[in-house]
Structure formats: structure tokens, C-alpha cells
Amino acid sequence: MKQAEGSDITAFDPLADSPIARELADLTARRKNLEATTVELPGTTRIITVSNQKGGVGKTTTAVNLAAALASLGARVLVIDLDPQGNASTALGVPHNADTPSVYDVLIDEFPFRDIIQTSPESDLLMCAPSTIHLAGAEIELVSQVAREHRLRTALDEYLESTQSSPDFVIIDCPPSLGLLTINAFTAAHEVLIPIQCEYYALEGLSQLLGNVRMIQKHLNPRLHVSTIMLTMYDGRTRLAQQVADEVRSHFAEQVLDTVIPRSVRVSEAPSFGQTVIAYDGHSAGAIAYREAAVEIVARYNDTHADDAVNEGGA
Numbered sequence: 001m002k003q004a005e006g007s008d009i010t011a012f013d014p015l016a017d018s019p020i021a022r023e024l025a026d027l028t029a030r031r032k033n034l035e036a037t038t039v040e041l042p043g044t045t046r047i048i049t050v051s052n053q054k055g056g057v058g059k060t061t062t063a064v065n066l067a068a069a070l071a072s073l074g075a076r077v078l079v080i081d082l083d084p085q086g087n088a089s090t091a092l093g094v095p096h097n098a099d100t101p102s103v104y105d106v107l108i109d110e111f112p113f114r115d116i117i118q119t120s121p122e123s124d125l126l127m128c129a130p131s132t133i134h135l136a137g138a139e140i141e142l143v144s145q146v147a148r149e150h151r152l153r154t155a156l157d158e159y160l161e162s163t164q165s166s167p168d169f170v171i172i173d174c175p176p177s178l179g180l181l182t183i184n185a186f187t188a189a190h191e192v193l194i195p196i197q198c199e200y201y202a203l204e205g206l207s208q209l210l211g212n213v214r215m216i217q218k219h220l221n222p223r224l225h226v227s228t229i230m231l232t233m234y235d236g237r238t239r240l241a242q243q244v245a246d247e248v249r250s251h252f253a254e255q256v257l258d259t260v261i262p263r264s265v266r267v268s269e270a271p272s273f274g275q276t277v278i279a280y281d282g283h284s285a286g287a288i289a290y291r292e293a294a295v296e297i298v299a300r301y302n303d304t305h306a307d308d309a310v311n312e313g314g315a
């Protein structure tokens with residue numbers, strides 16, 4: 001190959017300034033930043049339900065990876081798997097065959113939570129109330145039950161009052177519907193986290209979801225609010241993803257996290273190993289994004305509640 005006049009071939013490294021090299025350098029810097037970050041836990045139990053009636057937008061992926069990321073920050077986290085598909089239980093590596101005591105038994109037979117909670121093999125700080133296939137029938141069975149919208153809340157409140165080691169976070173993974181299981185989650189929670197997939201129909205159905213949250217606020221649970229919107233499966237190479245992200249940010253400036261979860265093969269592979277991406281490949285782009293999201297979720301809460309602490313301290 002003929003060398004271009006005046007160029008210095010010894011200084012030429014084809015990878016030095018390639019997009020891949022820049023991405024790797026960026027990931028390393030973000031990981032180091034995370035390693036140097038400490039967070040102040042809320043000192044109370046935050047109950048967050050991950051909901052969106054659209055299927056396949058990343059609810060379960062977000063519930064389990066956010067939970068594992070929070071646990072990696074030193075928080076105690078309980079994931080309640082409220083989806084009969086049981087994908088959250090699978091990803092957390094806890095058994096959930098038909099004979100396993102599960103959320104079904106809590107909702108229908110009034111089992112206490114402490115009898116069904118399992119610890120994930122991934123971390124002593126990470127717990128799961130599993131779902132089994134029986135939960136598929138609960139949606140119908142609940143219709144005829146007394147206090148059918150409050151059953152999860154009653155059981156969870158009882159657990160939180162009686163346990164010696166309260167979790168810092170309870171994260172509820174909802175099924176893709178607005179039925180009684182999701183209503184139970186809304187009634188039990190303080191906060192709604194809505195994952196939004198950065199694709200064309202992202203905002204479809206969102207007004208219905210927000211309408212339901214308002215209805216629950218009014219009639220069943222005044223403390224409920226949409227605290228967090230998380231953009232998931234973001235593919236920075238497409239203009240569409242960027243447009244969807246911009247549009248969501250323009251509508252929900254306060255709720256949308258700065259952190260965006262990229263589309264990443266490691267994230268989608270992890271559940272088949274019964275792991276979260278934090279355990280499966282903690283240095284991958286997906287794991288780093290979920291850890292950054294966890295830090296942001298803790299920090300935003302602390303910022304909005306700093307005034308309360310000052311007021312309490314001054315009273």
C-alpha cells in the first residue's frame with residue numbers, strides 16, 4: 001500500500017479512535033465512577049410497582065435488574081413477582097414450580113409473606129416472593145374475594161410491621177394488563193415506575209395507564225404517584241429511538257431518568273442462566289446502565305425528601 005505523503009504510519013492505530021474504542025473507554029469511566037459512588041439509603045421502605053399494560057416493554061427486566069443493582073449498593077430488596085409468567089422468579093434464580101408457596105397463596109389463602117419469601121442465590125440482600133402458574137387463576141378468583149383490591153397491601157403491611165429486617169425497597173413486577181393483580185400492586189405501592197420501550201408505539205396506551213393511576217389515587221391509594229419513567233431498549237443508532245426519547249422527555253420532564261437502558265444482548269441472555277445482568281456480566285453496558293439508574297433513583301428521592309428532613313429536624 002502506498003503511504004500518503006507526509007503521513008506517519010507508525011503513529012497509525014486503526015482502533016484508537018474507533019467508535020468501539022470510544023465506547024469501551026466511556027464504559028470503563030462510568031464503571032469507575034460507579035465504584036466511587038456511595039448512596040444514602042432512604043431509611044424507610046419504598047414500595048415501587050413496575051407497570052405498563054403494554055407487553056414486552058422491559059417491566060420484568062427492569063424489576064429484577066434494578067433490584068439487583070440496588071442490592072449491589074447495599075440495599076435490602078424484596079421483589080414481588082405478580083406475573084403468572086413467573087419471569088422475575090426465574091431471573092432471580094428462585095424455584096417457582098407449581099408446588100412452591102407463592103404470591104397466589106398470599107392473595108387467595110392469606111399466607112403470610114414470610115412463609116413464601118425466598119432469598120436469591122445472587123445476594124443475601126435480594127429476596128423474591130415468587131409467582132407460580134396458579135397465579136393465572138387469581139385474576140378471576142379475586143373477583144369474588146372480600147377486599148379484593150387490598151389483599152396485597154394488607155399482607156405486605158403486615159409483613160413490613162412484623163419483620164426485624166425491613167427491606168429498603170419492595171419492587172413489584174406487574175403482568176401486562178390492568179386487571180385485579182395490577183390494581184393490587186397499585187393499591188400496595190407508593191410509586192409507579194413505567195418502563196417505556198424506545199419504539200414507534202411507545203406512548204400508545206400511556207394515557208390509559210395514567211388514567212388508571214389517577215383513579216386508584218382517588219379511590220384506593222392517595223399516596224400513589226408516578227415517580228419514575230425509564231427509557232428501555234434504547235438503540236442509539238436509530239433516529240427513531242432518539243425521537244421517542246425526546247418526545248417522552250418533553251411530556252414527562254420530571255419523571256424521566258437521565259439514565260437510558262441500552263438494547264444489549266447481555267441483558268436478554270442473563271435470565272436463561274437464572275441470573276440478573278448484574279451477576280451475569282456486571283461490566284456490560286446493560287449492567288452499568290441499571291446500576292446508574294439505581295443510583296439516580298436513590299438520589300432523586302433523597303433530593304425531593306431533603307426538605308422533609310430539614311423540616312422534621314427544625315420542628
Ligand SMILES: Nc1ncnc2c1ncn2[C@@H]1O[C@H](COP(=O)(O)OP(=O)(O)OP(=O)(O)O)[C@@H](O)[C@H]1O
Pocket residue numbers: 054055056057058059060061062083087174175176232233234261262263264265267268269286
Ligand atoms: N435492554 C434490553 N436489551 C435487550 N433485550 C431486552 C432489554 N430489555 C428487555 N429485553 C428483552 O425484551 C423482552 C421483553 O422484556 P421483558 O420480559 O422484561 O418485558 P415485560 O414488559 O416484562 O414483558 P411482559 O409484558 O410479557 O411481562 C425479553 O426477551 C427481554 O430479554
Ligand SMILES: [Mg+2]
Pocket residue numbers: 059060061083087174175
Ligand atoms: Mg414481564
